[in-house]
Amino acid sequence: MQTTIATAEQRAPAPRLVLSMATTPEEVREVQRLRYKVFIENQGLTALATPDGLDCDEFDAACDHLIVRDSATLKVVGTYRLLNPAGARKLGRHYSENEFDLGRLKHLRSRIVEAGRACIHPDYRGGSVIMLLWSGLAEYMRRHQCEYLIGCASISLADGGHNAVAVYEQLRHKHLAPIEYRVTPHLPFPVEKVEAARAPQVPALLKGYLRSGAWICGAPAWDPDFESADLFVMMPLANLDGRYARHYNVAA
Template sequence: MQTSIVQAHVRATSAKLVLSMASTPEELHEVQRLRYKVFIETMGLSSLAREDGLDSDEFDEHCDHLIVRDSDTLLVVGTYRLLSATRARKIGRVYSENEFDLGRLNNLRGRMVEAGRACIHPDYRGGSVIMLLWSGLAEYMRRERCDYLVGCASISLADGGHNAVAVYQSLAARHMAPMEYRVTPHLPFPIDKVAPALKPQIPPLVKGYLRSGAWICGDPAWDPDFESADLFLMLPLANLDTRYARHYGVDGEAAAA
């Protein structure tokens, strides 16, 4: 895998965390072990259990992997998988196309970075890790000269899907993308057949994207393997709120330009 390095490591001194890009097979395995712990073990998805304890797929070798490491223990405590437009062109698709028809976005493919597999160790979910990952993501977008961040965000179906329906209904009216950016799920989650929860519990990742100016690009897809309803999100950098742009290290005026 081609080595890609963030221009400068970003250190959160209070938490003793360091941001970098995975550059060796061993570091990729650390990422995959963390993902397995969070996505498979913590969620109790026994149907996806593997003897090697790694969460991996055919996209991993084509992607860049942001990692946050505890500098005291050297443990990888956070990761984000990034697929550049150049790499996506070489393999002919992005991961989200497993779940959605992205035909309406064909004219944007050369300007999109797909982010996915966002993952934080349960003991490090105080906010510092995701801040570092977003800082690295902003730097990656600048380096790749891409204007759109896209990807799937999952909502657990552990409660039978009631929260997923409530989240979608509460957000769709305010955050739905313009029609020209809409996508279609291959396997739609039956939002009309499940009663919504009384109070939606919006996943932190979804909340962070939407606060930063992201759009929901259509109805949720049903992922039976991971027992989730998945939203396809798009964040045009031109939408990035100035407050969050400063927070994550993006120049808002430059992004808009």
Template sequence: MQVNPVLAAPVTAPTRAAAVAPRLILGMAATPQELRAVQRLRYRLFVEDLGLTALMRADGLDRDEFDDYCDHLVVRDADTLEVVGTYRLLSPTGARRLGRVYAENEFDLGRLNRLRRRMVEAGRACIHPDYRGGSVLMLLWSGLLDYVRRQGCDYFAGCASISLADGGHNAVAVYERLRATHLAPADYRVTPHLPFPWDQLAPAPTAAVPPLLKGYLRSGAWICGDPAWDPDFDSADLFVLLPLANLDARYARHYGVTPMPIAA
């Protein structure tokens, strides 16, 4: 496996029970072999761990037509070079070549057409179960925000998923809470193709906001309207938009967003 130039100094993260915590390296997948490593990690998490049978494949890879048009941000264990975290990033150039962004599978984004040349879409975020102590997510976020700026873009967008394993009650509680505090202005609203019937279910007593979505919101992101239902992932998905102008300076420093090169 080729090792890409390091985007941040190796980070020592107490994320495993091992005596010596792993050192982490942030980079970009640059070879077909590295892309397959990303796809194997995604398959493990989405199919083997979460049981999303709609994504089952004989080759044990989670892959689709978007992969070839995207850049793939990866975090590796510096000692084993194993890919332990990943984010799939679709630049405006990639979106123009493909003809759409992934979120259009779930939402009508017509009101956002004016943003397309200044918007990076991120998705397929996943982290190896043994490395979920926070440092991998922090590195992925740092790399994502740096990528957005290096693309000359002003917006990050993506779908944030809420599991429906409890029958959807937590998704209702989360949406009811967030629509009161983080709803985008009307000009940035999107419409789900297959709406999740949040107004027909009782909310859970408390709202457990998924960590990734929580990180988006703390950084200044909006949710852009009602959730879509994704039957393949058994989730309610919110379209999230983060104008970089909203990024709180505290979180910019926290995620280490500095002018550092990202390898092509």
């Protein structure tokens, strides 16, 4: 699969950004280097530092990896990690199950794609990269005949959790899933013990999910390794499909 995108500001003959799927171990390592830079180096998480400069775990081998390159430099500037039902069966679980009890979603497992490790290079966060990744995500879900997207959306705890509490309190009134789709965090973030910030700042990725019709499926989990509060997000493909392609000139 290879897709290119040209925004209204970029009408050069050769599109600047190119979307594809990682097909070699070296391409996966390129993805892992970008994730390391964004998730560990840029966040100053020295406890997670590794000599090889790679962010990797046991899920990588069972997942597919969408990548966006700058065609001028060939540098990987964006990625999404996707776990389809066959990969989840092979592993015996979804990544989200490290943080949440997904028992109520058991009957949907054959129709779920889990997306994670969404990562964009700091110099390429104008919007085009995530739009291109999401167009690839929608195509991937159709190809695997899946109807639901799940994943975790992280909110930094650098401010002591005040923004995370404010975001959760704001979203649970408008975007909370029906009870049959609710999940339970294994290690809840203590929202009742932290004062909410006055002006919630919703992370861009989470905001994008919500604009596409996603739900949050309950209270946030506490991820002490990455110093974040994580919300479990679920979105039907019907809500995602076509929303972002309409804003861009996307051609497969």
